[in-house]
Amino acid sequence: MIGIFGIGGIGKTTIAKEMYNRITDKFEGSCFLANVRESSKQDQGGLVKLQQTILSEILKDSSLKVGNADQGINLIKKRLCCKKILLILDDVDHLDQLEKLCERCDWFGSGSRIIITTRDEGLLTKHHVHFKYRMKEMDYHEAVQLFSQHAFKSHKPDEAFADVIKLAFKYAGSLPLALKVLGSNLYGEDIHYWKSELEKYKRIPEENIHEKLKISYDGLDYHTKKIFLDIACFFKGDEREYVTKILDSCGFFAYAGIKKLNDKCLITIDQHNDDQYLWMHDLLEDMGKEIVRQESPEEPGKRSRLYFHEDIREVFEKNKGTEKIEGILIDLPQEDCKTQFSTKAYATNFL
Ligand SMILES: Nc1ncnc2c1ncn2[C@@H]1O[C@H](COP(=O)(O)OP(=O)(O)OP(=O)(O)O)[C@@H](O)[C@H]1O
Ligand SMILES: [Mg+2]
Incomplete structure (x- = not known):
């Protein structure tokens, strides 16, 4: 097990991807699990879905289903203990993720390699990862x-x-x-x-x-700024054509704006088969969300965009929405799914 740690934006994911591409063919099976921090959240499918991804990618069997985390652990141990595998866990931020996905080296066959990237060195120590590598800044x-x-x-x-x-x-x-x-x-x-x-x-x-x-955001024109904030708050990971349609219907000149953001490295456009997807580095996403939060730090109802379920709940339940709200992304945790909101009061661009 090898851990790579360092501050955000220093190049951990980049180096892990490069290593993966260079050595993957030396293993019987491999899996690059991207964005563990984000995808292990319950609303993204949680750790069970990640266990399933590991199993199905390494065994090349998409029909495999995992019912719960304990079953996932048992399946990983049983099916992968004799395989020489390469597993990359990118952007880990919680011990639980390591415990459920790769608690011990003997879960996997001899010669296997597990590479973990994280911003938190302490996590690697707690998980007893002996080979730790601090990402150095570029020379x-x-x-x-x-x-x-x-x-x-x-x-x-x-x-x-x-x-x-x-x-x-x-x-x-x-x-x-x-x-x-x-x-x-x-x-x-x-x-x-x-x-x-x-x-x-x-x-x-x-x-x-x-x-x-x-500073790069500040230099953008009015519509491109709006598109940047919409991608940060609502559309990261979505298909370009779908996002363009929605934003164009709001009069944002989306094609030109998205191209400009890509040229300025504020987003990336990833090609998968025939489709293109919009992506944004976490630090840029955080920056976009912080710009929106700063519009009204205390009162979410006075911000242009709402995406965090607790803010949405507060605004709807206490009827605190204002005409400042331009878009709302309702993505509630499972326990809140039965909540009913009235949207009559809100004339947003999109909901
Ligand atoms: N060696 C490199 N050569 C060229 N570009 C690089 C290199 N390392 C990093 N980058 C670029 O810098 C940006 C940030 O890198 P990366 O996403 O790998 O950082 P990170 O350490 O994984 O950050 P985080 O902790 O937020 O996940 C990326 O856009 C990447 O393309
Ligand atoms: Mg990263």
């Missing part, structure tokens, strides 16, 4: 390459920009996500624009990554 040379790819669409930086590039590194740090977003924000702009944008970064403390990422 200067790698950082220049990544930044140049986005700021100049080339591996080499433009010589004329040498001085301002140094400033860019000073303010963006060497966090890959920040380098990508900052570089994309400056792409195609002249040196005066660079200097004025970098002045904004200068004022933000080094550790405040949200504020640094927000």
